[in-house]
Amino acid sequence: MVVAPPEVEPPGHAPDGPGARRAADRRAAARGIASRLALMAVPFAFFAVFFAYPVAAIVARGLKDGGRWQFGRMGEVLGDPHIGHVLWFTTWQAAASTALTLALALPGAYVFARFDFPGKQVLRAVVTVPFVLPTVVAGSAFLALLGRGGLLDELWGVRLDTTVWAILLAHVFFNYAVVVRTVGGLWAQLDPRQEEAARVLGAGRFAAWRRVTLPALAPAVAAAALMVFLFTFTSFGVIQILGGPRYATLEVEIYQQTAQLLNLPTAAVLSIVQLLAVCVLLAVHAWTVRRRESTLRLVDAARTAHRPRGAGQWALLAGVLTCVTLLILLPLAVLVQRSFDGPDGYGPVFYRALQSAADNGGTFVVAPLEAIGNSLSYGLAATAIAVVIGGLAAAALTLRGGAKGGAKGGARGAGRLVRGFDALLMLPLGTSAVTVGFGFLITLDKPPLDLRDSWILVPLAQALVGVPFVVRTMLPVLRAVDVRLREAAAVLGASPLRAWREVDLPLVGRALAVAAGFAFAVSLGEFGATVFIARPESPTLPVAVARLLGRPGELNYGQAMALSTMLMLVCAVALLALERVRTDRSGEF
Amino acid sequence: MALLRLDGVSVRFGARTALDAVDLEVAEHETVCVLGPSGSGKSTLLRVVAGLQRADAGRVTLEGRDQSGVPTHRRGVGLMFQDHQLFPQRDVAGNVAFGLRMRGAGRAERARTVDEVLDLVGLPGAQRRAVGALSGGEQQRVALARALAPRPRLLMLDEPFGQLDRGLRERLVVELRTLFSTLGTTVLAVTHDQGEAFALADRVVVMRDGRIAQSGTPLEVWQRPATEFVARFLGFDNVVAADVLGEAADTVWGKVPVPPGAPQGTQRLLVRPAGVRLTDVRDGLPCTVEARTFRGDHVALMLRPGDGPRLEAACALRDAPEAGARVGVAFDADEVVVLSAP
Numbered sequence: 001m002v003v004a005p006p007e008v009e010p011p012g013h014a015p016d017g018p019g020a021r022r023a024a025d026r027r028a029a030a031r032g033i034a035s036r037l038a039l040m041a042v043p044f045a046f047f048a049v050f051f052a053y054p055v056a057a058i059v060a061r062g063l064k065d066g067g068r069w070q071f072g073r074m075g076e077v078l079g080d081p082h083i084g085h086v087l088w089f090t091t092w093q094a095a096a097s098t099a100l101t102l103a104l105a106l107p108g109a110y111v112f113a114r115f116d117f118p119g120k121q122v123l124r125a126v127v128t129v130p131f132v133l134p135t136v137v138a139g140s141a142f143l144a145l146l147g148r149g150g151l152l153d154e155l156w157g158v159r160l161d162t163t164v165w166a167i168l169l170a171h172v173f174f175n176y177a178v179v180v181r182t183v184g185g186l187w188a189q190l191d192p193r194q195e196e197a198a199r200v201l202g203a204g205r206f207a208a209w210r211r212v213t214l215p216a217l218a219p220a221v222a223a224a225a226l227m228v229f230l231f232t233f234t235s236f237g238v239i240q241i242l243g244g245p246r247y248a249t250l251e252v253e254i255y256q257q258t259a260q261l262l263n264l265p266t267a268a269v270l271s272i273v274q275l276l277a278v279c280v281l282l283a284v285h286a287w288t289v290r291r292r293e294s295t296l297r298l299v300d301a302a303r304t305a306h307r308p309r310g311a312g313q314w315a316l317l318a319g320v321l322t323c324v325t326l327l328i329l330l331p332l333a334v335l336v337q338r339s340f341d342g343p344d345g346y347g348p349v350f351y352r353a354l355q356s357a358a359d360n361g362g363t364f365v366v367a368p369l370e371a372i373g374n375s376l377s378y379g380l381a382a383t384a385i386a387v388v389i390g391g392l393a394a395a396a397l398t399l400r401g402g403a404k405g406g407a408k409g410g411a412r413g414a415g416r417l418v419r420g421f422d423a424l425l426m427l428p429l430g431t432s433a434v435t436v437g438f439g440f441l442i443t444l445d446k447p448p449l450d451l452r453d454s455w456i457l458v459p460l461a462q463a464l465v466g467v468p469f470v471v472r473t474m475l476p477v478l479r480a481v482d483v484r485l486r487e488a489a490a491v492l493g494a495s496p497l498r499a500w501r502e503v504d505l506p507l508v509g510r511a512l513a514v515a516a517g518f519a520f521a522v523s524l525g526e527f528g529a530t531v532f533i534a535r536p537e538s539p540t541l542p543v544a545v546a547r548l549l550g551r552p553g554e555l556n557y558g559q560a561m562a563l564s565t566m567l568m569l570v571c572a573v574a575l576l577a578l579e580r581v582r583t584d585r586s587g588e589f
Numbered sequence: 590m591a592l593l594r595l596d597g598v599s600v601r602f603g604a605r606t607a608l609d610a611v612d613l614e615v616a617e618h619e620t621v622c623v624l625g626p627s628g629s630g631k632s633t634l635l636r637v638v639a640g641l642q643r644a645d646a647g648r649v650t651l652e653g654r655d656q657s658g659v660p661t662h663r664r665g666v667g668l669m670f671q672d673h674q675l676f677p678q679r680d681v682a683g684n685v686a687f688g689l690r691m692r693g694a695g696r697a698e699r700a701r702t703v704d705e706v707l708d709l710v711g712l713p714g715a716q717r718r719a720v721g722a723l724s725g726g727e728q729q730r731v732a733l734a735r736a737l738a739p740r741p742r743l744l745m746l747d748e749p750f751g752q753l754d755r756g757l758r759e760r761l762v763v764e765l766r767t768l769f770s771t772l773g774t775t776v777l778a779v780t781h782d783q784g785e786a787f788a789l790a791d792r793v794v795v796m797r798d799g800r801i802a803q804s805g806t807p808l809e810v811w812q813r814p815a816t817e818f819v820a821r822f823l824g825f826d827n828v829v830a831a832d833v834l835g836e837a838a839d840t841v842w843g844k845v846p847v848p849p850g851a852p853q854g855t856q857r858l859l860v861r862p863a864g865v866r867l868t869d870v871r872d873g874l875p876c877t878v879e880a881r882t883f884r885g886d887h888v889a890l891m892l893r894p895g896d897g898p899r900l901e902a903a904c905a906l907r908d909a910p911e912a913g914a915r916v917g918v919a920f921d922a923d924e925v926v927v928l929s930a931p
Contacts, residue, residue: 198920346715430716433619482674483675484672484674485674486671487639487641487661487668487674488668488674488676489662489676489687489691489734490639490640490641490660490661490662491639491641491661491662491664491667491668491740492662492667492687492688492691492735492736493662493663493665493688493691493692493739494662494687494691495659495660496662498662498691499662502676502687503676506676506679507677507678508677
């Protein structure tokens, strides 16, 4: 059959007046923006009340004197060479940690996404455990590994605690899971046939990966890198323990100025600096990922994984397992070993001591063991809040409103709105937790928002850090859902909301589970803000650990290790349950 | 009354016009096939009717009711997507029952309808199968079943046989035609394949660059392509400039007889291959046989005359000359069509 080449004709003019059309476009664009705003309203209100207000209040307290703003203080503080040094160190260690984490964890993400091997689920949960460990505990574990009298010192006489390497490795320890989960979650669902198509077209194995898979993964990698950078930029506990007097990040400096020197003005300036730095970072991120996540062919993750084939793949698996063992399992093992290493040889001495408040010489009003129950209920509440707020936010960010193909002005306005909102959601990650916690204390204690005595205060603060995780995990997957599946549902009679529930939700159920797991884990491990607002009679696990570590004596140290071990177990069990929920999900109707 | 009516519907994507003031009517129980090359606006037409694409101008009416402002899910039309768009997380029954659930049908009714529709499309007992495990043809059937199950007042098919192999495609076309006439379904299909269109449709609408080039029964369109574009799109390439006077036309191929009542003057002329008759080289237009293609029941010959465009001729197997042979050509007035301006 021969098809005549279509002749090019000048585009015809509509019989309808352009004015009427533009009005219709505007209406459609307005409808799109309106439904987007409706979805945004709840997350927006949440952030205004529980983030912007407390942070603003604490900043105002530091910079206001006698009702007048004292902006001169900013120059004074920033001119200080010590602060300059802190700023420089904060930045470069964050960059180095991010690079090192990506280098070590991307192969891990691949292995977890594409290979089947015995114990994979357990291991996936295990690598997530560090993420929820109180930073102080992990710091001590690394000290026991790399410091004076540590394992490396005993074996080869190597000590790293005086170098920045200890900090970098501890940061990898914490953030390995961020990359494996964020990138691996998407990688597992990428259709391998895309890469096969490239191979058939003559691309080598690496070229196919670089040209096909990497671009598809890029948004997820960027998201993971951003998160790791933010975490390490605001790193606190690790630096406290391993940095010694030589190394301090902004967050450590803010804590010292607030809690030890009671120098609120300097702390306020540093909080602002940290906030600004994070804003710049988020702006750069928004600019680089401006090109939207492309629609990807997502397939069932279970179908893409296979047993490793050939020497190369086995070597890769072995390499990743070795890396996980040395970087993650070893410090955790040291932790467990220490929790049993009592004064009279190995035994559950420290665990027994946790059962009563009396054995602790007044450190606790209640038995430390109760902290487990507190942590779990706080964590569940925080997860629920984070999933609802983050889910609404992610939905608002992916909504393809009536602005499509409509008035350009409206679409551009909506785009700016979305990017601004997107950035706002990430701010809590980069904001000093110390500032947020302290801000909660001084703002939410009077009507109309008198939450001082309410248990919800702690979950609220924890959810604040959980929401960005939910949004970041959901967004790439939500955006990758083929818009035509939604259209198919609409043609079959599903309203937009129903289509979202019937099509998007089941497809992103996996991402939702991952997001919930993250939010739960973050809540369990949150320390900086919780330590300010948790009531003495209901401490969370990390707070209890910190209190024990703050006291001298072998019994307290041992109990801290025992409690950390239990926290680790709680996380591992919770995450394992989550993994199971995730794989049992099939054929819902 | 027409079930579906489009009045001056236009859609523009930036500077490109996908639909340009299209008027179209589909009567109840009628099967209309929109035929056109890719990029001619066929799919956009379906999307406008489904409400997935807003028209920049014009009006879509279904059963006499203006559909502007009616969202897709309230239009009560069915659309089978080109690449099916089956819901990957649901099994076959889950996909087919989707539309029924949206209409609030009860469990028993859903199960019964799913059984019925799967029987209709020839996949009985496939309810619990995963859609990912189906072959292309089976996916096609499931997509069709899903579109049919809620009994839409208008069923739209976007390249319904695009990804199927030939044998399956031909079988399905026949099955569908029977199915639609049994059910009395009103169908609006789009395809780029004339064979499919002619086999499936009561009426064929040929589109070009967002406009309707011709509309008629398959026989009408096949026998009397209205323009050179339609003729060439249908695969007829024996088109030549002609000066028509009475019942004959002057062309570079010499005198060609035209049917009585043909428009006079300068025209474009189509001679269907069946109307190109081989004669002795001394009796007709002398040509060289450039190529011969075996077409099953006949042989297609590509002939090079001394002057003017090449000619395609259809001739019986036993009469077919070898490539390189010299033959003469005469024309049958019955197979000659005078085309109107493009």
